[in-house]
Amino acid sequence: MAKFTIHDTASAPENSKPLLEDSINGYGMIPNLHGVMAEAPTALKSYQVLHEQFLNTSFSADEKTVIWQSINVENNCHYCVPAHSAIAKSMKVADSLNDALRNGDPLPTEKLQVLKDTTLAIVRNRGVVEDNVLEAFYAQGYGHQQLLEILVGVAQKTMSNYINHFADTPVDEAFKAFVK
Numbered sequence: 001m002a003k004f005t006i007h008d009t010a011s012a013p014e015n016s017k018p019l020l021e022d023s024i025n026g027y028g029m030i031p032n033l034h035g036v037m038a039e040a041p042t043a044l045k046s047y048q049v050l051h052e053q054f055l056n057t058s059f060s061a062d063e064k065t066v067i068w069q070s071i072n073v074e075n076n077c078h079y080c081v082p083a084h085s086a087i088a089k090s091m092k093v094a095d096s097l098n099d100a101l102r103n104g105d106p107l108p109t110e111k112l113q114v115l116k117d118t119t120l121a122i123v124r125n126r127g128v129v130e131d132n133v134l135e136a137f138y139a140q141g142y143g144h145q146q147l148l149e150i151l152v153g154v155a156q157k158t159m160s161n162y163i164n165h166f167a168d169t170p171v172d173e174a175f176k177a178f179v180k
Contacts, residue, residue, distance in 0.1 A: 057153075080157065083171070
C-alpha cells in the first residue's frame, strides 16, 4: 500500500496551507492526522469544522470525552485513543474516567454510562437505536438536542478513525505518553 504523506505548510496543497496554520495556532503543532488530511483540503476543513462544532455542543468536558473515546475505542483507533487521552487531560477530565473508557470498565455515574451506551448503540447500529436505549438516555435528562449532537462527534470521529486506519498515521510525540 502506498504511504500517505504527512504534509506541513511547505508540502501541502495550496488550499490546505491556511488550514495547517490554523492547526499550528490551535495546537502549537500540526498533528500528524491533520498533516495526512491536508492531502485533501476539503477533508481537513471538514474535520476542523466538525471538531469546532463538537466543542460547541451542550456537552461537558467529561461528556465530550465519553463520546469521543467510546467511538475511538470501538473503532480501535491507534491514533485517536492516545490523542484524546491527551486532550482529556488538557480539558481536566479525570484520568479515572478516561482509563475506564479505554479499558471498557463501568463509568463512574449512571448518566455517563448511559451516554456511552447510547453513543455505542448509534455507532454499532448505524443510527438505528432501540427504544429502551433512547428511553434510558432521555431519563438521564438528555434531550433531542443532545442526541443530534452525538452525531456531530460520530461524524468527526468516523473521519479521523477511518483515515488513521488506512493511512496508519504515526502517533505524534505529544501523544506517545498516552499509548498503551
